Amino acid sequence: ETGVTQTPRHLVMGMTNKKSLKCEQHLGHNAMYWYKQSAKKPLELMFVYNFKEQTENNSVPSRFSPECPNSSHLFLHLHTLQPEDSALYLCASSRELAGSSYNEQFFGPGTRLTVL
Amino acid sequence: GDSVTQMEGPVTLSEEAFLTINCTYTATGYPSLFWYVQYPGEGLQLLLKATKADDKGSNKGFEATYRKETTSFHLEKGSVQVSDSAVYFCALSDQARAQKLVFGQGTRLTINP
Numbered sequence A: 001e002t003g004v005t006q007t008p009r010h011l012v013m014g015m016t017n018k019k020s021l022k023c024e025q026h027l028g029h030n031a032m033y034w035y036k037q038s039a040k041k042p043l044e045l046m047f048v049y050n051f052k053e054q055t056e057n058n059s060v061p062s063r064f065s066p067e068c069p070n071s072s073h074l075f076l077h078l079h080t081l082q083p084e085d086s087a088l089y090l091c092a093s094s095r096e097l098a099g100s101s102y103n104e105q106f107f108g109p110g111t112r113l114t115v116l
Numbered sequence B: 001g002d003s004v005t006q007m008e009g010p011v012t013l014s015e016e017a018f019l020t021i022n023c024t025y026t027a028t029g030y031p032s033l034f035w036y037v038q039y040p041g042e043g044l045q046l047l048l049k050a051t052k053a054d055d056k057g058s059n060k061g062f063e064a065t066y067r068k069e070t071t072s073f074h075l076e077k078g079s080v081q082v083s084d085s086a087v088y089f090c091a092l093s094d095q096a097r098a099q100k101l102v103f104g105q106g107t108r109l110t111i112n113p
Helices: none
Strands: A004-007 A010-013 A018-025 A031-037 A044-050 A053-057 A064-070 A073-079 A087-094 A111-115 B003-006 B011-014 B019-021 B023-026 B032-038 B044-050 B056-059 B062-065 B075-077 B086-094 B097-103 B107-112
Touching: A004 A087, A010 A018, A018 A031, A018 A087, A031 A073, A044 A064, A044 A073, A044 B097, A053 A064, A053 B097, B003 B086, B003 B097, B011 B019, B019 B107, B023 B032, B023 B086, B032 B056, B032 B062, B032 B097, B044 B062
Parallel strands: A010 A111, B011 B107
Antiparallel strands: A004 A018, A018 A073, A031 A044, A031 A087, A044 A053, A064 A073, A087 A111, B003 B023, B019 B075, B032 B044, B032 B086, B044 B056, B056 B062, B062 B075, B086 B097, B086 B107
16 A cells, blocks of 8 residues: 555546546655556656646647546546547655755556546 | 677576576766566566675675676576566666666576476
């Protein structure tokens, strides 16, 4: 149990659907992340939120829309996706401390997304 | 930009065998280096880390030494167990952008009894 939960665990959607992925952390952290894990490709950072503010957008297409209503919840809204967007989407969180060079990121189990 | 290269998998070993998973990196400055492990159906977990040259990270019998001269951070374990079967990821973070982890492609390890 890592303290980071993701729902749903599996999602199948058509290219015209709109769906959302949810992430919740129970660790009291102040930073949250979305990563994409595709087959045979390195894990890719998509978005970073610090204290609910987006601080990193790694050139992600606009069909992926993140939302962070508070430090414990993070959403990824999906619309008009393409089959190549099929992947495992991982959420992570960390406690960011001023002056620290690195703070451990804790990952959720991921949502396996299939776009038909 | 920064990058991490891991040995291609999958790797299959017998129980009690010696394990090495190679990892090399390219980075400007002095990155921190990490090994993460992903067990089936779970998210990534930090296995060990090293934040400066010649540091050795260790955990659960695994070790890796930060080698600046060879830009490497190879993962080793003297005697693997079936429960070590997982996917292992090498990663780095740059000091200037500590939250941005750059991962290798992962190496799937299977240990047979």
